[in-house]
Structure formats: C-alpha cells, structure tokens
Amino acid sequence: TRSTRPQRLLKAVQKKAIKGDPQSVISTIDYFCRHSEWAMNVGDEKGAILDSVVCEVSPSTALELGTYCGYSAVRIARLLPPGTKLITLEFNPDYAAVARQIIEYSGLQDKICLVEGASGDLIPKMQELFGIKTLDFVFLDHWKDRYLPDIKLLEECQLLRKGSILLADNVICPGTPDYLEYVRNSPRYESKYFKSHLEYTKVEDGLEKSVFLG
Numbered sequence: 001t002r003s004t005r006p007q008r009l010l011k012a013v014q015k016k017a018i019k020g021d022p023q024s025v026i027s028t029i030d031y032f033c034r035h036s037e038w039a040m041n042v043g044d045e046k047g048a049i050l051d052s053v054v055c056e057v058s059p060s061t062a063l064e065l066g067t068y069c070g071y072s073a074v075r076i077a078r079l080l081p082p083g084t085k086l087i088t089l090e091f092n093p094d095y096a097a098v099a100r101q102i103i104e105y106s107g108l109q110d111k112i113c114l115v116e117g118a119s120g121d122l123i124p125k126m127q128e129l130f131g132i133k134t135l136d137f138v139f140l141d142h143w144k145d146r147y148l149p150d151i152k153l154l155e156e157c158q159l160l161r162k163g164s165i166l167l168a169d170n171v172i173c174p175g176t177p178d179y180l181e182y183v184r185n186s187p188r189y190e191s192k193y194f195k196s197h198l199e200y201t202k203v204e205d206g207l208e209k210s211v212f213l214g
C-alpha cells in the first residue's frame with residue numbers, strides 16, 4: 001500500500017540530512033514541506049519564535065504535547081542545556097514511530113523522552129512517571145480542543161509554578177478560541193501573541209505565550 005506522508009518525510013531526512021546534525025534535519029524537513037508535500041510541523045517561521053522562547057526560558061523541565069514527526073522536539077531539544085530532557089507526547093502510534101526515527105537520526109535521543117498516549121491520561125501521572133515536581137515550559141501543539149482542558153489539568157495537578165511558560169501553536173489556524181479567551185482573561189496568566197503564518201504558507205497564524213502567575 002501507498003506510504004504515508006510521515007514515512008515520505010522520514011525518507012527525505014534519511015536521504016538528504018546529515019546524521020547527527022539537528023540543524024540539517026530541521027532544514028531538510030522544511031525544504032521537503034515547502035517544495036514537496038505540506039505537513040503540519042511548526043515550521044521555520046514559527047520555529048524561530050519557538051527557539052527564542054526556549055532560549056529565554058532555558059527550561060530544566062519541558063513538555064511538548066503533539067510530537068507528530070518530531071520536528072519541534074528536535075528544535076527544542078537542540079537548545080536545551082545539558083542534563084535537561086524534553087518529554088514529548090504523541091497519541092498516534094504511526095506518527096510516534098516516525099518521530100522516534102527522526103529524533104534518533106538527529107542524534108538527540110538522549111535529550112528527548114517520547115511517550116505514546118493521550119494527554120488526559122498522561123498529565124496526572126507525570127510527577128510519578130518522570131520524578132518531576134513542576135514544568136518550566138510547555139509547548140501545546142496537539143488537538144486544538146484539548147489545549148484548554150489540558151492547561152486546567154496541568155493547574156489541578158500542580159504541574160505549573162509561578163513563572164511556568166506555556167507556548168501554544170495554531171491559536172489562529174486551525175484556531176483555539178476557548179483557550180485564547182481563557183489565558184487572555186484569566187488573572188492567573190499574562191499572555192502575549194506572536195503573529196506569524198501557518199507553516200509553509202501565507203495564511204495568518206501565531207503562537208500565544210502565557211506566563212502562569214501562580
């Protein structure tokens with residue numbers, strides 16, 4: 001049967017990228033998605049904003065919801081200080097299988113812990129599974145209708161502390177209206193919108209950065 005888009009993206013990485021070089025994996029994926037087949041990676045334009053927030057936060061504990069093919073996991077992990085790990089959660093086993101191989105190809109497998117499952121199931125178990133108390137940084141890039149319930153769950157599970165940073169992809173396209181309304185109006189968050197474009201297109205999209213105030 002026909003290969004899947006993630007499998008074709010993986011093949012392009014294995015053919016064109018330099019093994020062990022995260023930047024070449026990132027550039028190869030961006031080239032493939034711009035010139036061969038669009039795919040829902042955060043992309044180069046929003047990726048640069050993601051990079052700047054990760055560098056600013058320099059997190060000791062980081063969570064990504066929505067791995068897909070591992071593009072943003074590689075972007076984040078390449079910037080993490082030594083000894084820190086990114087936990088990334090993927091619901092779709094086929095996406096996870098491709099992401100593992102792309103992460104390994106980039107040489108960042110020791111900085112990334114990929115977990116398969118649903119956010120609603122994993123979040124309550126994070127402290128016991130990973131021996132963490134709170135999260136310094138969360139990148140939301142999974143089902144858009146799960147952003148709001150999941151940050152409420154992060155609050156309930158005491159996984160956020162004063163100063164924890166949430167960065168949400170796709171707040172315009174496909175859009176996360178209930179999440180935006182909440183973080184922009186809740187006294188417990190200070191929010192800022194970074195205007196950009198949907199990956200590899202001219203369509204407006206953006207990232208919302210929200211600081212938990214405790």
Ligand SMILES: O=C(NCCCOCn1ccc2cnccc21)c1cc(-c2ccc(F)cc2)cc(O)c1O
Binds near residue numbers: 041118146173174
């Ligand atoms: O849908 C998107 N992402 C989500 C994937 C499933 O995530 C499922 N998923 C991953 C962990 C996880 C954990 N728990 C539950 C569900 C969980 C997504 C979609 C678009 C997009 C924009 C315009 C279009 F015309 C078509 C698509 C762009 C993006 O940047 C996206 O991120």
Ligand SMILES: [Mg+2]
Binds near residue numbers: 141
């Ligand atoms: Mg996205």
